[in-house]
Amino acid sequence: MTFPDTVPHDLPPSDDNTDDSAGADKPHPLHRRLKSFVKRAGRTTDGQARAFAELGPLFLIPYTPEPLDLTAAFGGRVAPTVLEIGFGMGEATAHIATVLPETNFFCCEVHEPGVGALLKRIGEQSISNIRICAHDAVDVLDHMLQPGTLAGVHVFFPDPWHKKRHNKRRLIQPEFVTKLAQHLRPGGYIHCATDWQPYAEQMLEVLAAEPLLRNTAEGYAPKPDYRPLTKFENRGIKLGHGVWDLVFERA
Numbered sequence: 001m002t003f004p005d006t007v008p009h010d011l012p013p014s015d016d017n018t019d020d021s022a023g024a025d026k027p028h029p030l031h032r033r034l035k036s037f038v039k040r041a042g043r044t045t046d047g048q049a050r051a052f053a054e055l056g057p058l059f060l061i062p063y064t065p066e067p068l069d070l071t072a073a074f075g076g077r078v079a080p081t082v083l084e085i086g087f088g089m090g091e092a093t094a095h096i097a098t099v100l101p102e103t104n105f106f107c108c109e110v111h112e113p114g115v116g117a118l119l120k121r122i123g124e125q126s127i128s129n130i131r132i133c134a135h136d137a138v139d140v141l142d143h144m145l146q147p148g149t150l151a152g153v154h155v156f157f158p159d160p161w162h163k164k165r166h167n168k169r170r171l172i173q174p175e176f177v178t179k180l181a182q183h184l185r186p187g188g189y190i191h192c193a194t195d196w197q198p199y200a201e202q203m204l205e206v207l208a209a210e211p212l213l214r215n216t217a218e219g220y221a222p223k224p225d226y227r228p229l230t231k232f233e234n235r236g237i238k239l240g241h242g243v244w245d246l247v248f249e250r251a
């Protein structure tokens with residue numbers, strides 16, 4: 001399997017991702033749109049490599065620019081499906097899949113060691129309700145997933161792209177949120193979380209402006225029980241940093 005160029009996110013979620021030498025503010029000549037991730041080196045451990053070899057064939061769904069039969073992807077299991085975008089090392093993903101066993105989780109991540117790490121957790125915790133697509137979630141939404149089908153979308157600690165000139169790389173932008181909302185079934189939800197206040201403010205503004213969505217809270221939402229505090233988040237909280245959750249529903 002080949003992986004797109006990406007950022008290693010064994011880094012804390014607030015990592016700045018501003019490697020100017022990588023031309024972070026310019027699209028690659030072969031890419032027509034800016035990506036929400038950028039190439040950096042990553043290291044796959046032996047355990048992750050073993051997980052790829054043993055569990056990859058069962059849990060990895062190859063990217064193809066064609067509509068995906070979600071039920072078939074989950075081995076015929078009919079269940080509400082939540083899309084997770086950018087699961088990093090998969091700590092929260094594995095936890096949530098365990099506490100919500102009646103939900104299918106279709107999870108996109110472009111960072112190879114992260115994919116290996118989640119496969120490893122799937123094996124260690126005998127998780128059956130996760131499938132992984134190791135590809136850009138934007139393409140996955142555009143080509144594989146059908147409008148009106150998702151029960152939810154999770155976007156936890158997306159790359160904050162701190163510098164103003166890189167803000168346009170942030171995932172939560174009006175056009176992308178419209179696309180996410182269109183992929184939700186009625187009553188479906190989008191749950192975002194971030195520890196970067198300016199991005200939280202952008203998320204609130206963009207989600208609130210999307211006519212297909214309504215806020216489930218007055219402004220920011222209380223953290224839903226299913227989302228665990230990851231080690232990065234705990235570290236941030238100890239340093240006095242805030243975390244903002246946002247939960248919007250499709251009307």
Ligand SMILES: C[S@@+](CC[C@H](N)C(=O)[O-])C[C@H]1O[C@@H](n2cnc3c(N)ncnc32)[C@H](O)[C@@H]1O
Pocket residue numbers: 006007008009012013014036037085086087088089092108109110111114135136137138155156157158159160230232
């Ligand atoms: C800052 S990390 C957060 C990881 C994890 N959600 C957490 O809370 O620790 C953001 C992750 O999103 C991934 N990512 C960014 N853009 C993506 C995209 N368009 N499709 C899939 N993954 C993406 C990155 O590779 C990275 O691992």
